[in-house]
Amino acid sequence: MHDDATELIVYGSAISYYTGKFEGYLRYKEIPYRFVPFSPKVSRRLEQETGTAQMPAVELPDGRFMTDTTPMIDWFETRHPESAVIPRDPLQAFVSRLVEDYAEEWLWRPAMHFRWSYQPDALLLSRKIADEILRGISVPGFAKRFVMRQRQGSFYVRRDGVTHKTWDHVESIYFDTLDRLSDIFATRPFLLGEVPTLADFGFFASMFRHFSQDPTPAEIMRTRAPAVFEWQARLWNARASKTRGGLVSGVPKDWTPFLDDIGQAYLPYLCANAEGFASGRSRHDATIQGVRYRNLPVSQYRVWCLERLRAHFEALPDETRAQARALLVRHACWEPLWQTPNLESRHDPDGQVPFQGRKVHYDPRQKKEY
Ligand SMILES: N[C@@H](CCC(=O)N[C@@H](CS)C(=O)NCC(=O)O)C(=O)O
Numbered sequence: 001m002h003d004d005a006t007e008l009i010v011y012g013s014a015i016s017y018y019t020g021k022f023e024g025y026l027r028y029k030e031i032p033y034r035f036v037p038f039s040p041k042v043s044r045r046l047e048q049e050t051g052t053a054q055m056p057a058v059e060l061p062d063g064r065f066m067t068d069t070t071p072m073i074d075w076f077e078t079r080h081p082e083s084a085v086i087p088r089d090p091l092q093a094f095v096s097r098l099v100e101d102y103a104e105e106w107l108w109r110p111a112m113h114f115r116w117s118y119q120p121d122a123l124l125l126s127r128k129i130a131d132e133i134l135r136g137i138s139v140p141g142f143a144k145r146f147v148m149r150q151r152q153g154s155f156y157v158r159r160d161g162v163t164h165k166t167w168d169h170v171e172s173i174y175f176d177t178l179d180r181l182s183d184i185f186a187t188r189p190f191l192l193g194e195v196p197t198l199a200d201f202g203f204f205a206s207m208f209r210h211f212s213q214d215p216t217p218a219e220i221m222r223t224r225a226p227a228v229f230e231w232q233a234r235l236w237n238a239r240a241s242k243t244r245g246g247l248v249s250g251v252p253k254d255w256t257p258f259l260d261d262i263g264q265a266y267l268p269y270l271c272a273n274a275e276g277f278a279s280g281r282s283r284h285d286a287t288i289q290g291v292r293y294r295n296l297p298v299s300q301y302r303v304w305c306l307e308r309l310r311a312h313f314e315a316l317p318d319e320t321r322a323q324a325r326a327l328l329v330r331h332a333c334w335e336p337l338w339q340t341p342n343l344e345s346r347h348d349p350d351g352q353v354p355f356q357g358r359k360v361h362y363d364p365r366q367k368k369e370y
Contacts (some may be wrong), residue, residue, distance in 0.1 A: 008058065011055060012036075013133055017058065020141075028239065029240055033058075035188035041136070050067045073198070102262045104203075112282065126146075166293055181228045181231065182228055183254050184252075190234075196238055214228045254333070259333065269288055271339050278344075306343060309337065309344050
């Protein structure tokens with residue numbers, strides 16, 4: 001698929017939430033890569049290689065393919081340990097993982113809603129998808145754009161629980177996040193201090209490729225939260241070799257609203273999803289902060305998210321585990337973290353992520369070990 005065996009290839013899209021997050025990470029770490037835009041042909045090939053059509057996908061110089069940005073970052077951190085983005089302090093590392101997971105999964109619905117519920121955004125983004133991802137398909141542009149608007153609006157908004165009853169709650173997630181991040185950036189350039197860490201990349205996914213660029217939420221960000229607008233550009237432009245400084249100690253007070261929201265909204269949602277999964281349903285309801293969401297899709301991946309958060313907690317050294325438990329109890333996160341019995345997502349039964357699902361075709365004679 002490529003002719004330069006030393007090159008890392010990132011397959012994705014210039015409008016994609018998770019591709020933006022991962023490119024932000026690679027750029028900060030100064031890990032060179034070549035970007036290849038998704039197309040129907042690329043997508044078919046990647047589905048064969050990775051077992052999923054999700055982006056971004058990474059092709060390593062040794063011919064292996066990876067997907068899923070969080071475990072990919074873990075993998076790259078072991079190979080590029082300098083300027084680590086996972087804090088060394090185990091309590092900070094655990095809480096960062098929790099906040100990263102919350103940031104990227106919980107802001108997904110508002111990001112999709114603002115992109116596909118507002119006409120100027122939907123018109124612009126359907127054009128970008130038609131021109132970038134669907135190029136080469138011999139169907140008139142207007143038809144591609146129309147189909148994309150219908151598909152995305154149906155699949156990612158209306159079938160993901162956004163109705164006139166949940167609309168304000170979905171939007172409040174964005175507004176509250178802007179306010180909370182603005183408070184943080186009033187005192188330091190990144191979420192935990194002078195340098196970016198995992199939590200920055202978790203928020204970057206929605207803030208960079210959706211909220212700061214899609215017309216409706218971008219206008220809101222520029223007027224309501226210019227410090228967040230500055231931060232997403234700062235992170236995109238940050239390079240580890242030029243970014244100096246340390247982290248605050250412990251878990252900062254201004255993270256409190258995020259931890260409270262994880263306890264009141266995100267973990268209860270993950271529990272409702274996990275219970276739906278355990279009972280074999282494909283849809284589930286959830287009451288979040290007094291708002292009833294109906295018929296949400298059950299996500300196997302998000303059962304795994306909860307499993308992984310538990311595993312990270314259990315892997316903590318004894319003393320840190322006690323501190324982490326006290327913090328989780330204080331923010332009402334402890335009970336929902338453990339509420340659902342016998343979690344079994346079966347998402348990664350053989351512990352292969354981020355290489356899960358790939359078809360093995362590694363030829364060590366031709367490919368250079370990465
Ligand atoms: N957890 C994955 C999520 C990847 C993901 O959902 N990517 C979106 C685009 S930003 C996608 O490919 N959606 C298309 C689909 O799910 O079929 C990651 O971190 O990489």
